[in-house]
Amino acid sequence: MKLSLYNHPVRAAALFLAVTLLGLPSAALSETNDVVSSGRQFVDLLAKGNFARAVTQFNPTMTKVVPEAKLGEIWQGLQAQTGAFKRTLGARAEKRMDYDIVLVTCEFARTNLDVKVVFNSNRQVAGLFFVPSRSAAPSETNDVVSSGRQFVDLLAKGNFAAAVTQFDPTMTKAAPEAKLGEIWQGLQAQTGAFKRALGARAEKLMGYDIVLVTCEFTRTNLDVKVVFNSNRQVAGLFFVPSRSAAPPPPPYVRTNAFRERPVTVGSSEWPLPGTLAVPVGDGPWPAVVLVHGSGPEDRDETVGAIKPFRDLAEGLASRGIAVLRYEKRTKEHGLRMAAQVRTITLQEETVDDARSAVAKLRTTEGIDARRIFVLGHSLGGFAAPRIGKGDPGIAGLIIMAGSTRPLEDIVIDQVRYLRSLDATQGSGATLDSLARMEAEAAKVKYLTAADVTNANLLVGAAAAYWLDLRAYDAPATAKALKQRILVLQGERDYQVTQADFNGWKTALGALPNVTFRLYPKLNHCFVAGTGKSTPSEYTQPGYVAEEVVADIAAWVLAK
Numbered sequence: 001m002k003l004s005l006y007n008h009p010v011r012a013a014a015l016f017l018a019v020t021l022l023g024l025p026s027a028a029l030s031e032t033n034d035v036v037s038s039g040r041q042f043v044d045l046l047a048k049g050n051f052a053r054a055v056t057q058f059n060p061t062m063t064k065v066v067p068e069a070k071l072g073e074i075w076q077g078l079q080a081q082t083g084a085f086k087r088t089l090g091a092r093a094e095k096r097m098d099y100d101i102v103l104v105t106c107e108f109a110r111t112n113l114d115v116k117v118v119f120n121s122n123r124q125v126a127g128l129f130f131v132p133s134r135s136a137a138p139s140e141t142n143d144v145v146s147s148g149r150q151f152v153d154l155l156a157k158g159n160f161a162a163a164v165t166q167f168d169p170t171m172t173k174a175a176p177e178a179k180l181g182e183i184w185q186g187l188q189a190q191t192g193a194f195k196r197a198l199g200a201r202a203e204k205l206m207g208y209d210i211v212l213v214t215c216e217f218t219r220t221n222l223d224v225k226v227v228f229n230s231n232r233q234v235a236g237l238f239f240v241p242s243r244s245a246a247p248p249p250p251p252y253v254r255t256n257a258f259r260e261r262p263v264t265v266g267s268s269e270w271p272l273p274g275t276l277a278v279p280v281g282d283g284p285w286p287a288v289v290l291v292h293g294s295g296p297e298d299r300d301e302t303v304g305a306i307k308p309f310r311d312l313a314e315g316l317a318s319r320g321i322a323v324l325r326y327e328k329r330t331k332e333h334g335l336r337m338a339a340q341v342r343t344i345t346l347q348e349e350t351v352d353d354a355r356s357a358v359a360k361l362r363t364t365e366g367i368d369a370r371r372i373f374v375l376g377h378s379l380g381g382f383a384a385p386r387i388g389k390g391d392p393g394i395a396g397l398i399i400m401a402g403s404t405r406p407l408e409d410i411v412i413d414q415v416r417y418l419r420s421l422d423a424t425q426g427s428g429a430t431l432d433s434l435a436r437m438e439a440e441a442a443k444v445k446y447l448t449a450a451d452v453t454n455a456n457l458l459v460g461a462a463a464a465y466w467l468d469l470r471a472y473d474a475p476a477t478a479k480a481l482k483q484r485i486l487v488l489q490g491e492r493d494y495q496v497t498q499a500d501f502n503g504w505k506t507a508l509g510a511l512p513n514v515t516f517r518l519y520p521k522l523n524h525c526f527v528a529g530t531g532k533s534t535p536s537e538y539t540q541p542g543y544v545a546e547e548v549v550a551d552i553a554a555w556v557l558a559k
Contacts (some may be wrong), residue, residue: 005371011123032448036092043104047088052256057125083110088106091103091105092204103116114131115129139510149211152213155194156215159182160180168233168235171236190418190535191222192218197214229427250546256280258280259276266353266356274326277314290309290380291350291381291383293378299326299327306541308526312552315553316556320557342453345465351390358387373394377400380402385472385481392482394483399494400488402504404488407466440459474506475508482513485515487508489501489517490523490526492532492533
């Protein structure tokens, strides 16, 4: 798995340590995570009063028994007894016969309840119950939360020698004291200095206790995710964007203009859960496949409080365009991908699954197989010409903030930019971390074919990954394509900059099949702002700008 600042420094931080939850069957873990996520999302719809969207997930029997108005009455009647809904505390999944049962523990004003969501084999809601919470006893929960807080406190104090004594054998081997120190210092090179822990919560997953400690850094907030085994040893460590409730849909989305349904894309070896948004009506509709940036992305490409792919999917579906988005392979099958880090290239990370998604749309009822487009953001934009080259039947490519410069150079430029935002980050540790990254980036330049089996990571990726990128010239590949191409860039983007946009223009500017759009106020996620773009923008609710959605829709629908 690769470490990259390419798409978002906060998101990329999660890749500093790819050894997590080792020993779990990866297929079972991904399946459990998927159904738990579905249960959480359904409860989130109830909490927001979005009953119209919630009932679209029902099976036929539930649809008949509990229409939208009835569901609203049930939820309001529940709160009349329990007090107002406040938040979700955790979720767990069970399997009974052919049903997946997700119990989402919810805090209400006067009590806690488990919202029991029953899914059938088609991932439709086949049952809904509200039952007394059976979560861990308070003393047990408080105990593990305290352990998580104490571990993070050791990291914050730089006491890595004490921290590693809490590791299980696998973590001890993967992250010895010096390595753990590098990880923590490298994290702060991106996020700014650690300031304080804001809170913590615990979840239970397949025998593991997971504590998420929300931490405030100078430039952003992160959840430090500490995974404990049954012996209360640290079996995994993540740094992930702080999870908050999903923001409401953008104002330009018309939720009655489309319907969403769950789908699965990818091969049988690498199945990926996804969501297909289809306009209301008979069609056939043009369609767009969304391809993620770097890092372990979810289908919404969530960054803090921002969900760019959700905005694009719902915005385009509101304008008569079907959209398919899915969990990225490095998120859904993270453990298996980490085990194959020595051989992973852009092909396995991104390209194969995007082509599989296109192939699925071609056989989907209501989709115009001749008008299927690929939209790639960040790393996905960089990969888009490669995806298009392998499938000439793709109608067109949309490149959003796609790079044209070497990735290792972009990583270093981003770290330098982030350091320039805050003079207080010029500490010796941060300077040392930057110097190490610069030294590793320099080594990338000197890799040869003889290094392809070398498992040592440079700037977070193995030699095979870097050599594959070097052999791929995105602008030159795009220049040889006959498909239509739309290139979009935010002028405030510090992660993929106007230098990259100019690289596309230099290579493709004279071609009649290529269109360019530059947006002065938009950042890397195409969210509007003013002044210098900073990571803290991603912690504030925002939407992909409506002008971007309108431009993409007009381009796709043009004859």
